[in-house]
Amino acid sequence: MQYRINPKNGDEISVLAFGCMRFKRDEKETEQQIIKAIEMGVNYFDTAYIYPGSEATLGRILSKGYRDKVKIATKLPPYLVKKKEDFDKIFHTQLERLKTDYIDYYLIHMLPNLDVWQRMISLGIEEWIEEKKAKGLIRNIGFSYHGGQEEFVKIVDAYPWEFCMLQYNYYDEFNQASKNGLLYAADKGLPIMIMEPLRGGKLVNLPKEALQVFDESEEKHSPAEWSFRWLWNHPQILTVLSGMNSQEMLQANVASACLAQADIITDKEKELYKRVKDVLNRSFLVPCTGCAYCIPCPHGVDIPMCFTCYNETAVTRKISARFNYIVRTAGHNSSKCVGCGLCEKHCPQSIAIRKELKAVTASLESFPYKPMAAFMNRFMKH
Structure with missing residues (x-):
């Protein structure tokens, strides 16, 4: 397993993180996967308040002697916060579910725009965060994001965040927060966690034409490996989440993570990625690359x-x-x-x-x- 250093606090974080959104119904099987992942070097586990059963399952498993071996990330859903008291209500429920007395990486979940963050401020979230950090209950505060580049930059600048998580992959290089957003956050010193590295499986189940493009490479990789290699090529990325729901997937992803390096993608390989994106664009309804040259729209359309x-x-x-x-x-x-x-x-x-x-x-x-x-x-x- 390769590790990268969080520049904010010196944490060694595995380049492959375990996304806990969709655990299998069989908790024994899930336990085997999580323990195996820890034994293979994965030390960052990401869950959320709204993931059904995820926090409680993860808490039960890690309480069997594994809590100190990993970093737990979980999230506060702003749309469930109606009054100041809800911060503590949700947070203490999370601590109970996770069977822990602190959260390593705590995120404001899926902040869509600056307005929602400002509403949270009006309810006292800044003071609440300061209190929890002073007591050691929250070690690092960040946010996850799925919106466009403009709002992302506004949110980055709105608070002294300690990390952020965004959707990013070789297809979405110019979509959502985009490469520009990633570089902006990195320039601000924010460690960056990546979600949706395989775009919900779309970058694994590639069209035949796209597979033929990758087959032109002298180096042979699975579609998932091509996706992870592209992400780990970015030195700004601290870790990449993967929702691994089988031992085979875990083994394959860990094997890729053991070879993870920054700045190794060749110009020829970059051209292959571009051609694969072109294939995927042809399968979509609108051939938009997300370059954002069309915005800002004077009427506010994203x-x-x-x-x-x-x-x-x-x-x-x-x-x-x-x-x-x-x-x-x-x-x-x-x-x-x-x-x-x-x-x-x-x-x-x-x-x-x-x-x-x-x-x-x-x-x-x-x-x-x-x-x-x-x-x-x-x-x-x-």
Whole structure:
């Protein structure tokens, strides 16, 4: 196992982290996997308050003599915080579930925009964090993020964070927070944890044409290895989460992690990644690369994020894509487009953005978008 040093506190963190969002129903099997992962050098385990049964399962397993061998990361869901007392209510529940008296890496879960963070501030979260850190109950404070680049930068600048977690992979290099966001956070000294390295499995189950591109390389790797190698090539990345639900997957990912190095991807390999992305783009509804040349929109539309969510409808359930759309584009959705056309002048892909935004609106803002959005907005803000 390779390790990287957290520049904020000197922690040695395994480059491969265990994502605990979806444990198997058989807790004995899950226990075997977690213990095996620890024995193989994995020392960072990521869970969350809202992952069903995850915190309690992880707590029971680690309480059998493994707690001091690992770093636990878990998350506070801001949409469940309605009053100041909810901070302690949620946090103490998490400590009980995890059978621990401190959290190594605590995240504000899925901050969608600066407005939600400011609401948390109005409820006293800054003082609450200071109190918990002073008592040693929280060792490091950070946030996870799924939105666009502009809001990401605002959130990074809004508080003296000690780390952050974002979705990043070779396909999403220019989507969501993007490479620019990653570099911005790194320049601010933030350790960066990566989620969705395989884009929910899409980068494992590649089209035949994409597999043929990777086969041109002299070095042979599985699709998952290609994805992890690309991420570990970034020296700014501290660790990469993987939801490993089989011993075979664990073994394969650890083997890749043992070879993890920064700055080893060759120019020829970079060209292969680019060609694979081109193949994947052709499988999507809109060939948007997420370069963000089309923004800022004078009317507030987050164009790249709208297209990202729209493209998800081709590979996932509509309800999931609509939920992501509501959360990620809150206040910046496609129907805000007035058809001015300014964005199209800057699009290097020559996308008919106005036409495609209408398609996004028709697909993702049809019923039951409005009641879902109203419910989510109330849930997030109050």
